[in-house]
Amino acid sequence: MTLTIFHSGTIAADPATGQEGPTALAVADGEIVAVGEAALTLLAEADETVDLDGGYLSPSFADGHAHPLFGGLEDLGPQIRSCHSVEQIVESVRAWAQENPDAEWIIGASYDATLAPDGLFDAAWLDAAVPERPVLLRSWDYHTIWVNSAALAAAGIDAETPEPALGRIVRRADGSPLGTLMEPGAIDLVLAVTPGFSLEQRVSALQTATAKYAAAGLTWIQDAWVEPDNVEAYLTAAAQGRLNARINLAFRADPVTWRDQPEAFEAARRQVAELDSPLLTAGTVKFFLDGIIESRTACMLSPYTDAPDDSGLPNWATDELHDAMATFDRLGFQLHLHAIGDAAVRMALDGLEEVQRRNGARDRRPVIAHLQVIDPADIPRFAELGVVANFEPLWACADDVMRLLTIPRLGEKRAELQYPIASLTRAGVQVSFGSDWPVTGHHPVPGLATAVTRQTPDHAPDGGWLPNERIDVETALAAYTSGVAWQAFAEDRWGALRPGMSADLVWLAQDPRTVPAGELSAVEIRGTWLAGRPTWQHSSSPISSPRPLAAR
Structure with missing residues (x-):
């Protein structure tokens, strides 16, 4: 059994017990085993200690709605999220296409929809950068895409394409597609012909x-x-x-x-x-x-x-x-x-x-x-x-x-x-x-x-x-x-700091309850633990081992 003691900081109170601001927490084999004074009494037996340096130990954060696969895949295409103009996006796409001449499609995300009037983007702007290979860019909301003429042609979208039931093809006055497609009914016409990712x-x-x-x-x-x-x-x-x-x-x-x-x-x-x-x-x-x-x-x-x-x-x-x-x-x-x-x-x-x-x-x-x-x-x-x-x-x-x-x-x-x-x-x-x-x-x-x-x-x-x-x-x-x-139906397993719960923890440099509201966004993460296992640690936040683990 590996015993870790977190000390010298504030431990988030457990609403179920009403214990306010304990200063220590003990974890053994991925589970919280003691909080407050009971944890401090185990300090001499600890295999590892974490000095919280006056910080705040909380149940780890959780994300109730996200798209991690999409987020990770964004790294594989042109980096357009930070672009502040249409011209910057086009240049980023041009540069990526030149650096990746073997890419069959250029696929990226997430452009800022406020950069074009009414959020409508023209295929011709991308054509100027990449005229021959299809380009597909997702907007920041993932409900809209901007494509070039080669992508429209690959998907068979033209002035004669009927309006999809569950999507919108934004069109020019003559009925031809502009290059902006909204919602799955329209977006899927293009996604159906993309090569996808391995x-x-x-x-x-x-x-x-x-x-x-x-x-x-x-x-x-x-x-x-x-x-x-x-x-x-x-x-x-x-x-x-x-x-x-x-x-x-x-x-x-x-x-x-x-x-x-x-x-x-x-x-x-x-x-x-x-x-x-x-x-x-x-x-x-x-x-x-x-x-x-x-x-x-x-x-x-x-x-x-x-x-x-x-x-x-x-x-x-x-x-x-x-x-x-x-x-x-x-x-x-x-x-x-x-x-x-x-x-x-x-x-x-x-x-x-x-x-x-x-x-x-x-x-x-x-x-x-x-x-x-x-x-x-x-x-x-x-x-x-x-x-x-x-x-x-x-x-x-x-x-x-x-x-x-x-x-x-x-x-x-x-x-x-x-x-x-x-x-x-x-x-x-x-x-x-x-x-x-x-x-x-x-x-x-x-x-x-x-x-x-x-x-x-x-x-x-x-x-x-x-x-x-x-x-x-x-x-x-x-x-x-x-x-x-x-x-997540997990309130009996994580989300609070009490004995018997999984040691899913986040260490914040400051107690956010004491930070002025205007400074909250600057509070730093010092470490993260998943069932007692550190998954991330700030370089200046070492875990100390007061004695060799073999001595246990």
Whole structure:
């Protein structure tokens, strides 16, 4: 048995015991065995000690909604996320194409949709850089792609292509495609002809992605979009010991082919269970109910302010959605529902009511993710239905996307209903936090700061955006820890620091509860432990071994 003692700092209090601010914690063989004075009495027997140097030891962070495979794969293409103009993106694509002459396709992500008027990008701009090979770039939201003319030709998209049922082909005045495609119905026309990534590329991407998560203090991730042909990559990564965090897979329910999916999802779940890896589970099915506000594909109860004839693009017919949700629920899958617009949120709640009516009551913990706009009349329904409200707190500020695209779509009055984190918390709803990485950054500390201040990194607006929806630090920490543990049905295994729990830990340089709100985003991660095993450690934070392990 290896005994590790964490000391000389503040240990996060366990809400179940009310013990406030203990100063030590003991871990043996991956499990917490003592907290506070009981841990200090074991110090002389320790094989390892960790001097917290006045810092804060917390349950590790967890991400309730993310896309680690997509995030890892971004490293394999042109690096366009940091580009601040269309010209910079085009130059990055040009340079990458020249450096990779054998690449059949140039595939990258994630460009800033605010860099072109109305978020619409022209194929001709990419043609100037790469005229002969297909180019596919995903926008930061992953609901839109920008392609060149060679990619349009490869997919057979032209002026005669009919508008897809579950997508939009943005067109010029003459009907020819501009080069911007929105939502799966249109995007999949191009993805169907791309060469894809090798198994090793995908496994390496998962290894890279989970290493980034470990460095950010996270040990559990809800992968919220898994296609069956990628399951092998997760299995291989787990079997080869290349995952640096736990991952739960959510298989994407397809509005068109969902009736053919239950057998495949069950088979994939069995494969994961048979591997019996402590780092991989597959208990969830993901539904995209709508798109995003910025492309006017989020489903709204009333039309967009800047498009009076457009209320968005629902991905499911009501009867089909209810049948699909009830089917996957009956098979024991947790339901995870993407809902951005207020109509999509209502659609999700109505669907969950129907599932309960058909399948009876049980501990489902369904998740509705993003929740950008909620009709106030629907807020009480979350607690009534036992919904976990998953927010991506980095979005809850008046950044460029919000000011230039979102608010003009919604109008000022409806814009004030966005991301009601405090309202749902006050209504007794279980809230969890996530990142939606690579849509936005994976690091939880900036998200923590945004949830508390409702400000951008440069602290705008002064006083916070929609300040009535700010929450305190303790509530935000809980959403990143015990809130996600509840979502994961793991509240008895991790998410709190008490004896018997897995030693999933993050060491912060400062106690975030004592840091001024405007300085929260600068709090550093000093170390991360997954079941007692260090997965990341700051170079200046050594673990000491007071005596040889062989002496035990």
